[in-house]
Amino acid sequence: MAKGARTRAAILKAAVETASLGGFAGLNLQPLADRVGMTKSGLYAHFGSKEALQLATLEHATELFEATVVAPAKTEAAGLPRLAVIYERWLAWPANAGLPGQCPFFAAVAEFDDADGPVRERLARLFRDFQGVIEQLAASAVRHGHLPPDTDVAQFAHEVLAMRYAHHWSAGFMRDPAALGRARRGFLRLAGRLGNQRP
Amino acid sequence: MAKGARTRAAILKAAVETASLGGFAGLNLQPLADRVGMTKSGLYAHFGSKEALQLATLEHATELFEATVVAPAKTEAAGLPRLAVIYERWLAWPANAGLPGQCPFFAAVAEFDDADGPVRERLARLFRDFQGVIEQLAASAVRHGHLPPDTDVAQFAHEVLAMRYAHHWSAGFMRDPAALGRARRGFLRLAGRLGNQRP
């Protein structure tokens, strides 16, 4: 591995960690350069623009996410079991990926919902793709008889994401110790594993 | 009404609108002063610090929220009907309050989840209080027999907020036209008005 690629990897590692802690807004060049132990301009030369750095950071975070959340579930039984594992791993993936803070994707969403541009587009596509993955898993669960045949898989996926988003808000901003339990309970209710009762 | 109070009100009106459009991060003094038609320093003199401006903006937004979402539901029948009206008004309250963008509270949450301070505290308290309101409404709905007696009202309130948060994300960032329908459907399922079936 060439020297340049090595420092680039170190930069991206620090960038994802920083984004996990302070969002993409905290992804400024000077503090990031300090973290890696080099100068602002030296770091800048690797990307050419701040936008390119953000995109590369997003890409690196995606690889981490795939490896931490999606890949380990491949061996799980298709249908609801696999979906449940992905959901559970999704809840705790920042810690499992060695990140010091919260999910960098959620942090990024909040900061780019108005500012149009390549970063926003990439981010939206990532979320759309993952929502599609959950829809397919739900459809598979229906085929396996884990969910009722009249399940609206799009609505189901939406509500699974809602539970995850609420967990991010509840654990992150609200700092509610009950957040994890609420997130699990919500999913179980969605999956019909609470005797089909209301919360 | 004195002159100072009038311009202060004008500033806060513009501030909430700006926060609705670009979040609290877009609440910079220069653009805000331009919007109101005065100088940065002239505007600044009304608050003394940016933090005080943010707190005042939060306060003003809270008054708007109370008047737009909570107050009109007072006349509704207690229990689930009142809760349903509040939820429905909550979904569309930025437009009903004359705001050009999205819910300023959700926008603020994302930007203050790491930065500790008075603004963060105030915001968290606002959310906690409103979650408490929803819990009480749910408890009332239980007493009226609108919800089953074994309902976990805290979990119920959490999931109602989850549906609202997901709507913010789905309509705002994802720009999904189906967002409103999803949010309504999710609430109906929570309230048990979909024949108790899963989505």
Place this chain on the structure above:
DNA sequence: GCTACTTTAGCACGGTCGTTCGTGATTTTA
């Protein structure tokens, strides 16, 4: 060990940020 190339440091730029201060204009009060 010398050369060709890549990688990093150093410095400066234009711009925006929140904040301060003194002064003039404008209201409000007497």
Place this chain on the structure above:
DNA sequence: TAAAATCACGAACGACCGTGCTAAAGTAGC
């Protein structure tokens, strides 16, 4: 109408931002 209190402006500050440029340091191939 005169005096007093309030309000808004304009200029400037130090700090940080992203972005270029040039020169030095470091690395790799022969």
